[in-house]
Amino acid sequence: xxxxxxxxxxxxxxxxxxxxxxxxxxxxxxxxxxxxxxxxxxxxxxxxxxxxxxxxxxxxxxxxxxxxxxxxxxxxxxxxxxxxxxxxxxxxxxxxxxxxxxxxxxxxxxxxxxxxxxxxxxxxxxxxxxxxxxxxxxxxxxxxxxxxxxxxxxxxxxxxxxxxxxxxxxxxxxxxxxxxxxxxxxxxxxxxxxxxxxxxxxxxxxxxxxxxxxxxxxxxxxxxxxxxxxxxxxxxxxxxxxxxxxxxxxxxxxxxxxxxxxxxxxxxxxxxxxxxxxxxxxxxxxxxxxxxxxxxxxxxxxxxxxxxxxxxxxxxxxxxxxxxxxxxxxxxxxxxxxxxxxxxxxxxxxxxxxxxxx
Amino acid sequence: xxxxxxxxxxxxxxxxxxxxxxxxxxxxxxxxxxxxxxxxxxxxxxxxxxxxxxxxxxxxxxxxxxxxxxxxxxxxxxxxxxxxxxxxxxxxxxxxxxxxxxxxxxxxxxxxxxxxxxxxxxxxxxxxxxxxxxxxxxxxxxxxxxxxxxxxxxxxxxxxxxxxxxxxxxxxxxxxxxxxxxxxxxxxxxxxxxxxxxxxxxxxxxxxxxxxxxxxxxxxxxxxxxxxxxxxxxxxxxxxxxxxxxxxxxxxxxxxxxxxxxxxxxxxxxxxxxxxxxxxxxxxxxxxxxxxxxxxxxxxxxxxxxxxxxxxxxxxxxxxxxxxxxxxxxxxxxxxxxxxxxxxxxxxxxxxxxxxxx
Numbered sequence: 001x002x003x004x005x006x007x008x009x010x011x012x013x014x015x016x017x018x019x020x021x022x023x024x025x026x027x028x029x030x031x032x033x034x035x036x037x038x039x040x041x042x043x044x045x046x047x048x049x050x051x052x053x054x055x056x057x058x059x060x061x062x063x064x065x066x067x068x069x070x071x072x073x074x075x076x077x078x079x080x081x082x083x084x085x086x087x088x089x090x091x092x093x094x095x096x097x098x099x100x101x102x103x104x105x106x107x108x109x110x111x112x113x114x115x116x117x118x119x120x121x122x123x124x125x126x127x128x129x130x131x132x133x134x135x136x137x138x139x140x141x142x143x144x145x146x147x148x149x150x151x152x153x154x155x156x157x158x159x160x161x162x163x164x165x166x167x168x169x170x171x172x173x174x175x176x177x178x179x180x181x182x183x184x185x186x187x188x189x190x191x192x193x194x195x196x197x198x199x200x201x202x203x204x205x206x207x208x209x210x211x212x213x214x215x216x217x218x219x220x221x222x223x224x225x226x227x228x229x230x231x232x233x234x235x236x237x238x239x240x241x242x243x244x245x246x247x248x249x250x251x252x253x254x255x256x257x258x259x260x261x262x263x264x265x266x267x268x269x270x271x272x273x274x275x276x277x278x279x280x281x282x283x284x285x286x287x288x289x290x291x292x293x294x295x296x297x298x299x300x301x302x303x304x305x306x307x308x309x310x311x312x313x314x315x316x317x318x319x320x321x322x323x324x325x326x327x328x329x330x331x332x333x334x335x336x337x338x339x340x341x342x343x344x345x346x347x348x349x350x351x352x353x354x355x356x357x358x
Numbered sequence: 359x360x361x362x363x364x365x366x367x368x369x370x371x372x373x374x375x376x377x378x379x380x381x382x383x384x385x386x387x388x389x390x391x392x393x394x395x396x397x398x399x400x401x402x403x404x405x406x407x408x409x410x411x412x413x414x415x416x417x418x419x420x421x422x423x424x425x426x427x428x429x430x431x432x433x434x435x436x437x438x439x440x441x442x443x444x445x446x447x448x449x450x451x452x453x454x455x456x457x458x459x460x461x462x463x464x465x466x467x468x469x470x471x472x473x474x475x476x477x478x479x480x481x482x483x484x485x486x487x488x489x490x491x492x493x494x495x496x497x498x499x500x501x502x503x504x505x506x507x508x509x510x511x512x513x514x515x516x517x518x519x520x521x522x523x524x525x526x527x528x529x530x531x532x533x534x535x536x537x538x539x540x541x542x543x544x545x546x547x548x549x550x551x552x553x554x555x556x557x558x559x560x561x562x563x564x565x566x567x568x569x570x571x572x573x574x575x576x577x578x579x580x581x582x583x584x585x586x587x588x589x590x591x592x593x594x595x596x597x598x599x600x601x602x603x604x605x606x607x608x609x610x611x612x613x614x615x616x617x618x619x620x621x622x623x624x625x626x627x628x629x630x631x632x633x634x635x636x637x638x639x640x641x642x643x644x645x646x647x648x649x650x651x652x653x654x655x656x657x658x659x660x661x662x663x664x665x666x667x668x669x670x671x672x673x674x675x676x677x678x679x680x681x682x683x684x685x686x687x688x689x690x691x692x693x694x695x696x697x698x699x700x701x702x703x704x705x706x707x708x709x710x711x712x713x714x715x716x
Contacts, residue, residue, distance in 0.1 A: 010368020016377065016453060017613050020467055023381035028405040029539070038396035038538045039406075045610040047386040048397075095374060103611045109378055146609040146616060180396050181387070251504040252403040253461050255375050258504060 003341070004099040011095070015105040024109030030245045030269050033113070033299055033306070034084060037175055040112025041196075042182045043089050043104055045154055046145030049202050053186045058170065062138070062207035065129035072172065072186055078119040081169055083192055085302035086113045086271040090195035090222055090235045093337065093346030101343030108243060108350050111271075113304055114183075116190045118171035121206075122164050130160065130208050137163045138213045139189050140205030148216050156200055156222070157213035158191065167192045167302070170203060192302035193237050193273035195345075197222050225341040232341075237273030239347040240333055242280045242307070242325035244268035246352050257354040263312040266293075268323055269304035275328030276301065282309040286320035287335060287349065293323070313356040321352040361699065362457040369453070373463040382467030388603045388627050391471070391657055391664070392442060395533055398470025399554075400540045401447050401462055403512055404503030407560050411544045416528065420496070420565035423487035430530065430544050436477040439527055441550055443660035444471045444629040448553035448580055448593045451695065451704030459701030466601060466708050469629075471662055472541075474548045476529035480522050482564070488518065491568045495521045497547050498563030506574050514558055514580075515571035516549065525550045525660070528561060550660035551595050551631030553703075555580050583699040590699075595631030597705040598691055600638045600665070600683035602626035604710050615712040621670040624651075626681055627662035633686035634659065640667040644678035645693060645707065651681070671714040679710040 005012070011019070022043045029039040053072055061067040089110035094101055096108070104110075125137070141154040158168075168191045172179060179185040184201030191198045197217060213219075218234060225232030245267050248259035266284075270277045280293040296306030313319065324333045337348040363370070369377070380401045387397045411430055419425040447468035452459055454466070462468075483495070499512040516526075526549045530537060537543040542559030549556045555575060571577075576592060583590030603625050606617035624642075628635045638651040654664030671677065682691045695706040 010370055011374050012368055014612050016369050016463060017465065018611055019374065019377040020382045020463070020465055021384045024378045026379045026402065026406055026540070028408075031408050032539075036539050038398075038400070038540055040396075042381075042396070044384065046608050047604075048384055050386075050389050105374060105378070107375065107378055145607045146614075151607070151616075181390075181394050182384070182396055246405075249503045249509070250404050253376055254372050256504075258509075 004101050006099070011105055012102060015102060018104045022104055024106060025112050027109060027243060028245055030243055033303070034115055034175060035112040037177065037180055040114055040183070041089060041110040043110065043196060044143065044182060045147065046143040048181050049142045050181065051142060051186055051202060056186050058187060058204060058206065060124060060128045060206045063131045063134045063210050064208050065131055066127070068124070068128050075119050075170060075187065076172060078123065080117055081120055082115055082117040083167060083169065083190070083302060084113060084115045084300050085190060085192040086111065086304040087196050087199060088238050088241070090197055090344045093348065094343030096348070097337055097339055097343050097346055101341065103343060111243070114174050115176065116169060116171040117173035118169035118190065121168040121170055121189070122166070124170065124206070125163060133210050134160050134208040135211065136160055136209050136213050138205070138207045138209055138215070139200040139203055140207065141200045142202035142204050148220055150216055152216055154200060154217060155215045156198055156217050157209070158198065160208070195235050195238055197235070221342065222344065223342065224344055228341060235344055238271065239345055240270065240272035240274070240277065240325040240327045240331050241347045242268055242270035242323040242333065243350050244321060244323050244352060246354070248354060257352065259313065259354050259356050261313055261316060261356055261358055263310065266309040266311050266321065267307065269306050270325035271304040272325065272327035272331060274331050277305040277325055278328050279326045280307045281324045283322040284311055284319050286351065287322050290324070316356050316358055319354050319356060321354060322349045324349045362459050364457070369463055370460060373460060376462045380462055382464060383470050385467055385601060386603055388601055391661070392473055392533060393470040395535065395538055398472055398541070399447060399468040401449070401468065401554060402501065402540060403505065404501040406539050407500045408539065409500060409544055409560060414544050416545060416562060416564065418482060418486045418564045421489045421492045421568050422566050423489055424485070426482070426486050433477050433528060433545065434530060436481065438475055439478055440473055440475040441525060441527065441548070441660060442471060442473045442658050443548060443550040444469065444662040445554050445557060446596050446599070448555055448702045451706065452701035454706070455695055455697055455701050455704055459699065461701060469601070472532050473534065474527060474529040475531035476527035476548065479526040479528055479547070482528065483521060488566050492518050492566040493569065494518055494567050494571050496563070496565045496567055496571050496573070497558040497561055498565065499558045500560035500562050506578055508574055510574055512558060512575060513573045514556055514575050515567070516556065518566065553593050553596055555593070579700065580702065581700065582702055586699060593702055596629065597703055598628065598630035598632065598635065598683040598685045598689050599705045600626055600628035600681040600691065601708050602679060602681045602710060604712070606712060615710065617671065617712050617714050619671055619674060619714055619716055621668065624667040624669050624679065625665065627664050628683035629662040630683065630685035630689060632689050635663040635683055636686050637684045638665045639682045641680040642669055642677050644709065645680050648682070674714050674716055677712050677714060679712060680707045682707045
């Protein structure tokens with residue numbers, strides 16, 4: 001398999017197989033502050049494991065003084081925290097790149113927000129007593145497959161400092177229910193602000209290591225590489241992005257939107273893993289001119305921020321709507337994507353063509 | 359937009375937009391007898407409406423003596439029935455046709471099984487007292503869009519006899535929970551054995567009519583038409599189909615399967631809207647020879663039937679697995695699909711390539 005599409009090539013059968021299994025957030029579902037189960041984006045690398053919760057153990061080990069083997073009941077018995085966090089796939093926007101890296105072909109919809117409940121990762125690690133010399137923590141999922149010709153379970157690492165200071169939890173509930181199978185039942189890692197691949201599902205192993213983890217998902221995949229010779233840098237936190245609810249009504253199957261002449265309120269949500277959202281700009285003329293949206297209530301540091309923008313098209317005609325988020329760290333969405341080998345982190349501004357009709 | 363793909367054309371952006379919104383059943387989820395929420399296939403023609411349940415009313419009217427306007431509470435107060443039923447999109451298999459009708463590009467995964475709870479449709483109609491001369495019942499959803507250049511809400515009809523004698527319900531629960539938004543919250547029609555388009559979501563109107571309904575989804579879409587000049591016949595019940603859980607482990611992103619040498623048990627499920635499943639045949643050599651699977655427990659007339667088939671590949675090599683269902687009405691899955699304009703009801707046998715490795 002080649003790694004990018006050839007000139008003008010349509011979506012391949014390989015990409016379609018992934019697109020029919022995995023799914024994004026239908027953009028009208030941006031209306032919900034917490035995404036209902038089944039609408040939150042899902043990406044599964046291998047197969048969804050079917051896990052017996054009674055036999056399940058979370059093994060915490062490696063460079064620690066007191067390795068732990070915890071049942072679900074033991075994890076649930078620990079002090080619980082609940083965090084509402086927006087999660088986005090690092091590959092969101094991939095299918096809008098030219099040439100198109102061949103993998104899950106996301107457009108702009110690989111996102112969702114959930115209420116996750118679990119035990120603090122830092123507290124669990126403190127109980128295991130990490131020894132001096134630990135540098136990273138490796139998280140191992142139960143999902144198994146082949147990738148880059150290597151048979152593996154899905155594994156990612158975090159710097160030790162991030163695990164001890166951050167808001168990360170080992171989560172057993174999503175939106176007040178046990179995790180659905182596709183979101184990691186019975187247990188997953190949730191690391192607020194980081195791209196989806198960090199949030200290891202079907203989490204079964206937490207291992208402190210003394211040298212940087214060199215597994216496939218850390219050393220080869222999920223890195224920004226500008227060409228095949230570039231070793232690249234690992235993806236970490238989510239870049240800012242705003243998305244709008246496509247207004248009016250859609251055509252089936254083209255999804256072209258029709259909006260009536262007259263006042264309407266454009267609405268959407270915006271998020272960033274690097275800092276709170278400080279502004280959203282909206283354009284109704286394809287990016288020639290921009291106006292500032294009104295930000296809605298702040299629903300917590302890790303949850304997307306709602307915004308609205310009044311619009312009143314006065315005559316029939318075609319428009320291209322666009323929106324652009326800015327965060328407190330000074331990051332702004334670019335007009336055009338930065339191409340990279342894996343097709344990651346394309347946070348170029350969303351463009352939504354609409355037809356205004358009488 | 360042309361209605362079919364051109365020679366060798368890859369999946370188009372139009373199809374991809376649908377594929378990232380709607381999703382199928384990841385085939386490993388055939389392991390669950392009742393599909394967990396979020397894994398059941400979803401097809402939404404327009405946008406998912408956000409419905410205020412307090413303001414919601416189901417209007418039953420048309421050619422009846424006593425029109426009814428029912429709140430959700432009033433519907434829930436009626437005698438409840440719960441049915442476990444397998445539901446499949448009429449477009450399942452579309453993307454495997456050549457040329458490919460351009461719509462939601464399903465491969466083989468547009469299916470799921472749920473426990474639906476609600477009030478019997480026949481009882482509600484009896485209460486409204488259908489007048490002599492009624493021939494059909496039209497079901498109107500709250501989802502609105504444009505299709506075939508006509509602005510419309512999604513509407514489908516059933517023959518009156520089918521509504522009075524069948525097991526259809528107006529459902530407010532799925533798997534013991536309120537309907538998720540994407541499955542029709544707060545109310546949907548469920549007609550066991552019929553293709554998905556029959557099961558109108560966000561159901562707000564039930565109207566008895568005295569002439570056959572000629573709306574878009576009845577007169578133009580969801581018909582088997584062999585060419586553009588063919589008026590065609592409407593789709594009704596699901597043809598038989600068996601699907602198997604792809605064994606072994608997948609490659610990401612190609613999903614090529616690797617299975618170890620030695621015994622394994624192939625498993626899957628089979629269903630038909632025309633009659634109980636009486637047998638499933640399995641091939642491990644691409645359809646040259648077939649053996650009979652063992653049927654598992656019958657989980658009710660409308661639920662898919664589990665099956666197993668022992669296999670013991672003795673040497674490394676490539677295989678194509680296939681399975682084929684037969685029902686009590688004498689229907690058998692064909693080896694090759696019957697092409698039709700809308701790309702409906704392609705129940706040709708599933709083929710799963712696997713690599714047996716040491």
